């Protein structure tokens with residue numbers, strides 16, 4: 001695919017090492033007769049773990065999830081809560097707009113399609129062999145949201161400078177309560193569903209919303225906003241945030257490009273805005289950018305350009321929901337900031353499912 005961006009040497013990863021305290025751990029209802037291993041531990045139990053102990057723990061969780069024998073059996077509630085505690089602590093410590101070096105592979109929506117996530121890694125290389133930036137929407141719709149978000153979280157914890165996870169609009173509680181994730185937790189961890197769901201919500205609220213690759217490629221889940229005036233607006237976005245209506249955060253998570261319009265208009269989704277090609281051109285010029293990469297919409301080939309190749313939509317869930325025959329793709333950004341695409345054709349049968357799930 002054509003190179004659309006140019007080289008820039010000022011690549012830097014700006015993750016702070018400062019780790020602020022997060023908090024996790026709600027006492028279980030005492031009437032529940034949980035075994036010691038299954039009982040969620042208190043915050044002090046997590047914070048007492050050394051970095052070395054956490055590393056061994058995360059490596060074990062990666063192997064457990066990849067073993068595909070069924071996450072409900074492989075990961076206890078306690079282990080999930082410990083991962084969420086570590087994830088929240090890491091996201092709080094990092095910049096609101098993550099600044100990433102190339103090369104990196106940028107992925108769009110995955111939506112609980114765990115088998116397809118594994119196909120993406122088989123194609124692109126499992127972390128840390130390749131660097132990744134995911135643009136959100138890990139949960140809802142598909143049947144294996146827990147595997148998708150927890151595997152990605154484990155990789156983030158183990159290789160924090162090789163994989164970056166942005167938040168999508170489905171990482172918002174009012175959405176994932178209604179579109180599958182809350183129900184999946186309820187079915188698979190019924191006894192601890194409330195506390196697990198609440199900890200996911202708190203972690204999602206502190207995930208970063210934007211990334212910039214090589215100072216030239218701006219990335220987010222949804223799109224642009226009339227409230228966006230400088231890159232510092234993105235660096236200074238509030239955290240935690242529930243991305244309320246009529247806010248910059250909401251537009252970053254929800255907005256869509258729209259042909260045949262100029263400027264911003266209310267979105268046909270009934271939330272946020274849509275924006276014309278002129279908005280993309282102006283932002284690229286004003287912010288000195290070559291390309292905007294976003295996700296959020298199903299596109300037939302897995303990627304689709306807009307605004308004279310100044311914006312591209314990436315979608316990484318092939319055969320979406322079992323109802324579309326779309327391909328998925330990854331946007332491959334080379335060290336010299338050249339852009340190409342790896343395509344996943346829709347598979348009839350979702351590969352490597354952890355449990356006996358009927359083909360979509």
Ligand SMILES: [Mn+2]
Pocket residue numbers: 109137168169170221295296297
């Ligand atoms: Mn979305």
